[in-house]
Amino acid sequence: MSATQTFSVARYNLDATLTSGQAFRWRKADSGWVGVIGRHWVRLRSDAFSIIADTATPVEDWSWLRDYLQLELDLTTILNTFPEDEPMRNASEACSGLRLLRQDPWECLASFICSSTKQIVQIQQIIGLLCERFGEPIPALPEFSPAYSFPTPERLARATEAELRACKMGFRAPYLLGTARKLAEGFDLARLAAMPVENAREQLLSFPGVGRKVADCVLLFAYGFQTAFPVDVWIMKALRQLYFPRRRVTMKRMHRFAASHFGPYSGYAQQYLFHYIRTKSRSPNNVR
DNA sequence: GCCCAGGTGAAGC
DNA sequence: GCTTCACATGGG
Numbered sequence: 001m002s003a004t005q006t007f008s009v010a011r012y013n014l015d016a017t018l019t020s021g022q023a024f025r026w027r028k029a030d031s032g033w034v035g036v037i038g039r040h041w042v043r044l045r046s047d048a049f050s051i052i053a054d055t056a057t058p059v060e061d062w063s064w065l066r067d068y069l070q071l072e073l074d075l076t077t078i079l080n081t082f083p084e085d086e087p088m089r090n091a092s093e094a095c096s097g098l099r100l101l102r103q104d105p106w107e108c109l110a111s112f113i114c115s116s117t118k119q120i121v122q123i124q125q126i127i128g129l130l131c132e133r134f135g136e137p138i139p140a141l142p143e144f145s146p147a148y149s150f151p152t153p154e155r156l157a158r159a160t161e162a163e164l165r166a167c168k169m170g171f172r173a174p175y176l177l178g179t180a181r182k183l184a185e186g187f188d189l190a191r192l193a194a195m196p197v198e199n200a201r202e203q204l205l206s207f208p209g210v211g212r213k214v215a216d217c218v219l220l221f222a223y224g225f226q227t228a229f230p231v232d233v234w235i236m237k238a239l240r241q242l243y244f245p246r247r248r249v250t251m252k253r254m255h256r257f258a259a260s261h262f263g264p265y266s267g268y269a270q271q272y273l274f275h276y277i278r279t280k281s282r283s284p285n286n287v288r
Numbered sequence: 289g290c291c292c293a294g295g296t297g298a299a300g301c
Numbered sequence: 302g303c304t305t306c307a308c309a310t311g312g313g
Contacts, residue, residue, distance in 0.1 A: 113296095115293095115294055116294080117293050117309090118293060118295095118310080165309085168309080168310065169310090170309025171310095172296090175296080212296095213296090230294065231294090233292085234294065235294080291312105292311100293310100295308105298305100299306080300305075301305095
């Protein structure tokens with residue numbers, strides 16, 4: 001038996017949120033978006049005042065979805081903390097209703113280990129292959145393609161490097177394998193949630209294939225550390241273009257600027273800048 | 289063929 | 302400390 005539930009929420013832009021490079025398992029369907037959250041297959045649709053969720057199996061407790069979508073969050077409060085400069089005004093306007101999700105730490109960590117110098121469409125492809133080959137089948141509504149859970153660390157720890165490379169992740173395979181093994185041997189990712197952000201980052205940096213950028217993505221997208229500020233090539237481009245025109249800027253300087261300029265929700269601001277600069281550079285009069 | 293993509297780790301100064 | 306380079310793979 002399937003289930004349908006309507007959640008009352010305003011200003012939630014599913015399209016922007018699910019295409020903004022924080023999660024990689026969502027596919028556009030005829031109506032809405034289809035994805036997997038933990039052990040749940042789900043289709044999401046939205047209108048101006050609500051999000052409608054369809055599942056393939058009965059659901060008693062929807063907290064997994066409320067938490068993932070962060071439905072209780074007051075977006076206006078956060079937007080009001082953004083600096084009142086022109087770049088942020090433009091980004092806020094262009095990305096109206098963009099939200100940060102709250103993802104599973106392991107899935108988020110594994111996904112971003114696979115993300116380095118890959119385009120988002122390719123990251124989606126890698127993660128898709130990983131789930132098909134190492135995840136568990138999950139019931140989906142009949143008219144949709146088969147769904148799979150994200151593979152556990154234990155399952156990936158038993159895979160070979162060649163099997164992982166066959167998922168098109170290239171030189172990232174040994175990194176993912178090393179990280180999966182460390183977790184399978186008992187490293188507890190959940191305890192990072194209770195740490196100060198600097199300590200949690202230090203823990204993440206101890207995994208192979210995890211540097212400052214990947215660590216910050218996990219801190220922000222999985223643990224909700226609101227000051228984590230991932231700096232990738234797009235954010236570098238955005239900061240240079242919008243805040244440091246025609247000046248040389250080091251990575252250190254960018255992090256310092258981010259920490260002092262964007263306020264207590266700088267991670268949120270970062271996501272707005274990221275989506276803004278990416279969608280802007282793809283507009284019809286500026287094709288790349 | 290070229291350059292680039294939600295980078296990291298190791299080697300060289 | 303900082304800079305440079307190799308590392309797979311696919312899109313434009």
